Each structure stands twice: as structure tokens, then as C-alpha cells.
Amino acid sequence: MDDTAAVNAGVTLVLRSTRVVTPQGTRPAAVAVAGGTIASVDPHDTAPPPGARVEDLGDDVLLPGLVDTHVHVNDPGRSAWEGFWTATRAAAAGGITTLLDMPLNSLPPTTTADHLRTKQAVARSKAHVDTGFWGGAIPANLKDLRPLHDAGVFGFKCFLSPSGVEEFPALDQEHLARAMAEIAGFGGLLIVHAEDPHH
Template identity: 80%
Template sequence: MSDVELVLRSTRVVTPQGTRPASVAVTAGRIVDLLPHDAEVPAGAKLEDFGDDALLPGLVDTHVHVNDPGRTEWEGFWTATRAAAAGGITTLIDMPLNSLPPTTTVPHLDTKRAVARDKAHIDVGFWGGALPDNVKDLRPLHDAGVFGFKCFLSPSGVEEFPELDAEHLAASLTEIAGFGGLLIVHAEDPTHLDAAPQASGPRYADFLASRPRVSENDAIAGLIELAARLDARVHILHLSSSDALPLIAAARRDGVRLTVETCPHYLTLTAEEVPDGASEFKCCPPIREAANQDLLWQGLAEGTIDCVVSDHSPSTTDLKTPDFGAAWGGISSLQLGLPAIWTAARARGHALDDVVRWMSARPAALAGLETKGAIEPGRDADFAVLAPEETFTVDVQALQHRNKISAYAGRTLHGVVRSTWLRGRRITDGTTFAAPSGRLLERPTRP
């Protein structure tokens, strides 16, 4: 223990075995031991005692649209990773679309990495994209270290990232299954979207009707069938329809290699409370009714839903018009996901252990990040220090993401992130930030 450089101490350390008083020993950016709370500090080590504030593993957010390069007026690596750090997130994986170019070839990935390299306050990895015309690029992207491949089954909202029809979906998934990759899917069936009333105007009820649950349900059913036939790994993005949960649970029982995420906005916001014209609440698939939300929480508690990630999808404020049909669909929540989920979770009887499992351990497992997602020896010394009982009111001007708009504006939330640590180094104390020290991550390869 003489080589220990840092000891972090708390009466509430959230470990895979539960929350307990402990001291966490760190050397060279890695956790080397979990010691009793009152353990003697090794000679030469620095002690950080957080008292009763909770010590969590840094969160892992596998669904973030950074939009850099190309749409940096929407967001960028500098602002997105600062917002993530302020919210207790120490690792994010960037989505392949909304940047120009999209991450759909190895040269495009190289461009993205070059832009991110000196701007990342936290660790950053990258998803690749699956398009109708880039099947030939999927294996090279996999070999270059992307964590998997994002596709849409309905229009993405940007013309440079078209959706996959049934034929192209089968071709892409066949290729991805052939090298053991992962396909992550925006699952809404365009046939049902085309048949639904088209949204226009300020009424949220009209927008909700334009994205019916059956669109999600049927898309997921089709993906389950295809994944089973090809023995492929498929991940369902941002589940909003609770109707799909029985399908997902049955597929899992049948051995289909299927994982599922949902997002803070589906678990904390409801259709009934969205004001007309308030397109800061617009996202696709949409925020649904309170009864649907209750069932999503049940699916999360039962393990049918694996994880909770942000789907941070920002834009400039002018694109958030009062017309739900025309407004950009996306919710900015990188900095607020942890307190938003903790506020709702504690009210439903869940513990911080549950939140850590949903927002750190399971996203890390999804991405194969074996050194992230837990406070235990051998993991990176990535931490979030949280004051769970303390509250704050969301002031959009205090948020770190580029455009100061949020569906959580004015809400009072439990859980103040006191500080965030990356590989044993404090990167923010909530108000000031260290110079960027994030690393660019590649998909781990196993022998």
C-alpha cells in the first residue's frame, strides 16, 4: 500500500456489493483497494474526505449527440463534455449523426477524433453509423474501434443520415453479426408514422398522436424476429412505449440477444404536463402519459430495461419553435440526468445503488467498458460526489451545454453533484473546471 497516491473517503460509497462506509485507494488513476472507512491513510497519500456525501462511480452515458464538427452551433465537444462532467458523467459515447460528416466511414471517424482530441473534459468513445449504402464500411469501422452501429428505421431528421428499409436493415445486421458487432436502433416503424395524423401547430396532444406507440411496438417486434434469426446483438434506443415491454421480456426468455435503454425524460416528464407550444419537451419517440411512465419504471425495476442514458440532442434555440411539427426534436439533459433520475427514483423507493446500476454499471457493460462503471479494484478512478438530500432549482443559464434551453427549467431536483473525478483527478468542483484531460476510447478487443 506504500504506493497509494490518493484516498477518497465517504460514509456512503456505492459499490457493486452495496453502499457502505469506506475509503477508496487510488494509484496511477486506478482503484487499487477498498479499505475500511477509518483505515489509516498510507504514508505519502492525499486524503479527500467527503463526509456524508455519496461517492458514486462516474456515470457512463452511451447516447449523446455532440454534433461536432459541422453543427457546432448546436453543441461541441468542449461544451458537451463540460456539461457531462458537471452532471457526474465521466464517459460518454458520441452518436454518429448530426455532425458533418457523420461517422459512417473510417476517414469520417478520423475527422471526429481529431476534433474531439483536445476538447474532451471526460473520456469519449464513438458509435458508427449504418446507412443504406455503407455496408462495406461497417467492418473497417469496427476494426477502427467504434463501439457499434446506429441506425434509424424511420427518417432521422437530417438528410445525410437516411433510414434503413427492411432489405438494408437485414443486410447491415447480417454484416454486423458476422463480426460480432452491436447494432443500436431508433425503432419507429415509418408505415405507422406515415398513417398517423401529421403534427403541426402548438398542441402537444397533436404531436403525441403523430408518434403512436404501435410504431415503436411493431418496429421492436420486427427487430426481435431478425435478431433471433441472425443470432445478432441488438440494442433498442430510447424506449418510450411500455407496450413493448412484454415483447422484450419474452424475447429475452427465448435467448434473443437484446438490450434496451430508456431516458430521464421518459421517466420524469409526462405528456399531461407539457404546455402547448413548449417544444423544449419535443423528442422522438415522444414523452408519453403518466400511466405509461409507471410501467417504464416497473420495467426498469424488473430488469427488462437495462439502462438509463440521456439521448442529449441539443439544437440552437431558434429551432425550438412553438410549432411541434416544425421544431427540432431533442432534449438537452447531460448535466441534469443524475439529479432528475435520483429525484424520481427516491420518490418511488429506489436507492442510489439502483441509480448507479442503471446509469453507470449497465451502460458500461453495454459498451464493453470493463474499467468503467463500478468502484472496485482494477477500475478507473472515475467518481461523482453527490449530496443526495440537497436540492437545487434548475437555472438554464447555469447549465454548461451550449444552448441554454431545457425541459427541466425551473424544476427543483434532489442531488447536487459536488465534484467529478477522472482517473483520480478532480475535473470539476461544480463551478470551475480543470483543463481537458479526457481520453478518446476505442471498443475493447478480447483475445
């Protein structure tokens, strides 16, 4: 069996568009899908394998799934605000295939490795897209930053002014300096709400 036949053997869907976004730029192409995975990106006029369903998107843009790095899911604890079931369905409907959940507004907030595991367990049965997590840096969790990093958070978020929820307090200058030093020690990432409530 030649390479083309091997690729075509499992193809069940071909998505064709005059505007397919690829690493090399936007161009006309036919995207062959096998088992839910892209098998090949071929010239636009490539004949589909026998039995494959063809969806011609015309001039509609076909692009890889998007990643939203700033989502407040609030689940568990405040899922009436937004839970994993609804947030990830809405993401999928908009072409977002991965989202990163912010560490505050849920109960518990993602400020310890145990709290992270709680959020992961809730998301596991409700998520419709891939989901990752930010950890939180608050005054009382300096010792928890490395375990959170080791457990897989993408980085840390902190506030320098009130966050709006009492379980996620702001860092003062001393705690910010300590958190920055700790996170730098293991090569982590810190994002800061740097608003000054006095100005």
C-alpha cells in the same frame, strides 16, 4: 517495505464516505488515490498515509465514474449545437467519465472509417472525459460497416424513419436486412430507431 507501506507510498488523496459504491455493495469506506488512480479501498476509519489530503464526504455517495452511452456531440460541422469541449465538460461536472457519441448530426456523420478518424481528431484536443463512438448504418454504407467496426466503433445506429438530417437517411426493409446480416457476420451490435412514420 510491506504491502501497506508500498500502497501508501504514492497516496496523495483519501476520499472518505459512509456510502461508497463498490462491486460488493454500498458501504462505509476510505478510497486512497495515488497518481490519479484508485490505490485501495479501505475500511472507513483507516488512518490516512502521512501527507495525504483527506476529503470527508460524510453521507454523500462516492461511486465510480458513470458511462453515458447516448450523446449527440455534433462536432465537427454543427458544434454550435453541441461540441466536444462543452459536452465533455458538462459530462465531467455530472460525474460521467466516459461518453459514447452518436453517429449523426455532425458533418461528416460517422458512417465511414475516414469520418470516424475525423471525429476522433476533433475530440482528441477538446475532450475532458474518455470518448467512444457509435457508427451509423445508412443505405449507402454497407461496405463501410466492417471497417468501422475494425476501427473501434462500439456498434451501429440506424433509423427506420427520417432521422431529421438528410445526410443520415433511414434504412428501408431491404437495407435493414443487409445491414443486420453484415453486422451479425462480425459479431457487431445494431441499435434501431424503429418508429414507423405512418402510424
